[in-house]
Amino acid sequence: MRMAELSDRSGVPVPTIKWWRREGLVPAGRATATNQAEYDQRHVARLRLLSVLREVADVPTAALRSVVDAIDDPDRSLHEVVGTAHAALDPGPHEPASEAASAAVDTLLDGLGWAVGVDAPARGSLARTVDALRTLGRTVEPDGLIAHARAAAAVAAAEVNAIDVDGRARDEVVADVVVGTILYEHVLTALRRLAQEHVSRERWTMPEA
């Protein structure tokens, strides 16, 4: 297909396609004449992926590149792809968390028996949130995070188990891992808010003191 049809089928405007093409986020089409190229279904899929990551998950262009690199690198393990997706979601830089909050996160992860790299951006994200809660006068003991940790473990296991690896092309599986990691975060966040509305209505429908 030509550029106009590629834009139609992917839903991505032509100028954005050209920009992403120059940035190397989308592979070249097959040259058919000077200034003409032919694109195929793989280009449509790539554009839809980039478009969703940018629009739904606000992934910045530099992070889109690292996602694309992970998809295109045949030596990257699926575990490493998860790490790439996490980095894309949390590009930083951030203020460092306090030592006390970082230590609380270490204690929590040790207690849970989770093996997590020291550089995982979510360590810092959790520690900074613990700092924020402490700034607001809320003590956060590792025990107070157990309900959230159990829920997180349950969804992570369900998500990883839902990835079908057997007999599929590597780039499809990798795209599934990226999409799952990034979009199911939105699924979980939305469902938590919906559950909060339900639970809080049951408990608090009358005005409080």
Place this chain on the structure above:
Amino acid sequence: MRMAELSDRSGVPVPTIKWWRREGLVPAGRATATNQAEYDQRHVARLRLLSVLREVADVPTAALRSVVDAIDDPDRSLHEVVGTAHAALDPGPHEPASEAASAAVDTLLDGLGWAVGVDAPARGSLARTVDALRTLGRTVEPDGLIAHARAAAAVAAAEVNAIDVDGRARDEVVADVVVGTILYEHVLTALRRLAQEHVSRERWTMPEA
């Protein structure tokens, strides 16, 4: 205390305090002389709350105002405060979700027995994510969201039950509800990423096909 000490103790720069003061997000101090005012611990607490909501949760100024209005309105039930916090987290406007995705969300919520208002922003957020997954060729059946829904229900119940209402001043309880609703979303998101790293390492540490 004077403005300089208020800034020191809250960690909020004087220009930001003056801006929030003009915007009505922070109550006036007690006037002690022309151009001088005395502030107290409640001003410190308010500034810390606003600062955390803006820096950790990226809540825009207009949404900070609605949070402040909810805290300051003695007739607002805690359930309504939860709704205000959700609106602050999801200010919109957004493209509407497809009818098919909205219907899938309705079916899921009916099946779960959750009572959720038709205007809850998280309904649209979930439906738009379902649309995004479908755009990428992933079918999303309500059954495929059950693990996430159960996890969401568990954390929502733990969060609501952790709010101590008895014998406390209303504005403190309301601030707890706002802080919990907004910051524990970050706690859950970070823990999910940490759990994903742990689970994916267990399953996928060797390079895949």
